[in-house]
Amino acid sequence: MDYLLKTEPTAYSFADLQRDKSTVWDGVANPVALKHLREMKPGDRLVIYETGEHKSVMGTASVVSVDASVPRNPQVKIKAGKALGKPVTLAEVKANKLFADSPLVRQGRLSVVPLTAPQYKFLTGD
Numbered sequence: 001m002d003y004l005l006k007t008e009p010t011a012y013s014f015a016d017l018q019r020d021k022s023t024v025w026d027g028v029a030n031p032v033a034l035k036h037l038r039e040m041k042p043g044d045r046l047v048i049y050e051t052g053e054h055k056s057v058m059g060t061a062s063v064v065s066v067d068a069s070v071p072r073n074p075q076v077k078i079k080a081g082k083a084l085g086k087p088v089t090l091a092e093v094k095a096n097k098l099f100a101d102s103p104l105v106r107q108g109r110l111s112v113v114p115l116t117a118p119q120y121k122f123l124t125g126d
Contacts, residue, residue, distance in 0.1 A: 002045045002120040003036060004057070004104060004113040005078075009050040014058035014083065017048065022064060022079040032103075033112040037076050038068040046078060047115070047123050056087035057123045088123050098122055 005025060007013065017023055028034055046061040060081030068074040099105050104113045120126070 001039070001041065002047075002115040002117065003040065004047045004049050004115055004123070005061070006049045006051055006111045006113075008052055009054060010052060013050060014048045014080075017061060017078070017080045018059070018083065020080070022077060025076045025078050026073060028074075028111055030110060030112075032107075033110055034072065034074065036112040036114055037074040038066070038071065040066050040074075040076050042066065045120060046081075047120065054087065055090040057084060057093075058087050059083040060124055060126075084124065093123075096122060 009015075012023070025037070028037055040063045042063050042065055044063040046063065047057045048059050048061055049057045061078045062081060064077040064079050066074060066076050093099050093102075094105055098116070098119050102113065102115075102119065103110050107113075115123070
């Protein structure tokens with residue numbers, strides 16, 4: 001499965017993830033986003049989207065492990081992938097028909113969004 005993870009770059013940016021090489025993705029409060037975190041499996045592909053000034057997909061990552069033993073606070077360990085050659089902006093996402101029904105567009109405040117394989121390919125070029 002593929003997912004998009006949103007982060008505020010002043011709190012934790014994609015560059016921070018690249019520097020750290022891996023991190024535990026937690027601190028999510030929205031029940032729908034928590035459900036998506038609990039559903040993640042090792043090897044799932046991720047894209048990291050920075051909110052704030054950037055409003056762009058900045059790079060890739062992958063799930064290393066998931067500990068969902070505490071349902072309200074799943075601990076998802078992720079590892080950094082590669083930075084995108086050119087970040088994909090929210091405007092580009094909204095203009096693409098692949099995302100017409102996506103929670104990324106319809107539920108703007110959702111911090112963990114499932115992606116289809118074509119959506120992932122559009123965002124990463126992979």
